Amino acid sequence: MPHPAMATAPDRGSDVSxxxxxxxxxxxxxxxxxxxxxxxxxxxxxxxxxxVLMPTGGGKSLCYQLPSLLRKGCGxxxxxxxxxxRDQVAGLLxxxxxxxxxxxxLSYEEANAIEARLLAGDLDLLYVAPERLLTPRCLALLxxxxxALCFTMGARLSPGIYRPLHHRRTFSKCTAHRxxxxxxxxxxxxxxxxxxxxxxxxxxxEL
Numbered sequence: 001m002p003h004p005a006m007a008t009a010p011d012r013g014s015d016v017s018x019x020x021x022x023x024x025x026x027x028x029x030x031x032x033x034x035x036x037x038x039x040x041x042x043x044x045x046x047x048x049x050x051x052v053l054m055p056t057g058g059g060k061s062l063c064y065q066l067p068s069l070l071r072k073g074c075g076x077x078x079x080x081x082x083x084x085x086r087d088q089v090a091g092l093l094x095x096x097x098x099x100x101x102x103x104x105x106l107s108y109e110e111a112n113a114i115e116a117r118l119l120a121g122d123l124d125l126l127y128v129a130p131e132r133l134l135t136p137r138c139l140a141l142l143x144x145x146x147x148a149l150c151f152t153m154g155a156r157l158s159p160g161i162y163r164p165l166h167h168r169r170t171f172s173k174c175t176a177h178r179x180x181x182x183x184x185x186x187x188x189x190x191x192x193x194x195x196x197x198x199x200x201x202x203x204x205x206e207l
């Protein structure tokens with residue numbers, strides 16, 4: 001961790017922390033960060049890539065929602081869970097955040113309207129289903145949009161999800177997985193640790 005700056009010297013890291021804490025207080029209504037949230041948020045705001053491993057309820061969502069509001073452009077969240085998209089978008093809209101989701105439940109007209117908002121710079125966060133992300137239409141759309149960061153959630157998503165976006169170097173790439181109370185990723189009865197080790201290795205290469 002960097003040492004606190006002298007009073008006579010400007011500290012950009014402190015500015016980032018103050019901005020992040022202000023958004024945390026006024027938009028999300030939370031008094032302060034928990035655990036490693038602040039460190040992760042500062043890292044992503046600064047343009048860094050990361051993999052986040054937290055237990056359910058550990059505050060993973062803030063690690064991409066908050067940086068999306070402090071970086072130029074729209075945060076793209078890739079998730080296979082439509083119910084989660086719906087819940088998070090509803091909560092963000094209630095907090096005054098410009099959020100939307102692109103998934104199979106939308107009509108053609110509804111999807112078109114959301115795409116137009118993305119291109120117009122009228123969205124802070126856009127949730128996208130992985131099957132839609134990999135379509136030529138969506139890839140072309142993202143190629144024309146101003147992207148702040150790209151975030152994947154869920155162990156079922158391959159780290160290769162980022163490959164079609166590798167020509168876009170201006171945004172941070174993050175991924176999150178659920179962990180148990182000991183900080184370990186849960187696994188089924190059949191031991192899949194070698195496969196998970198390979199996935200972690202692939203993910204590091206992708207990032």
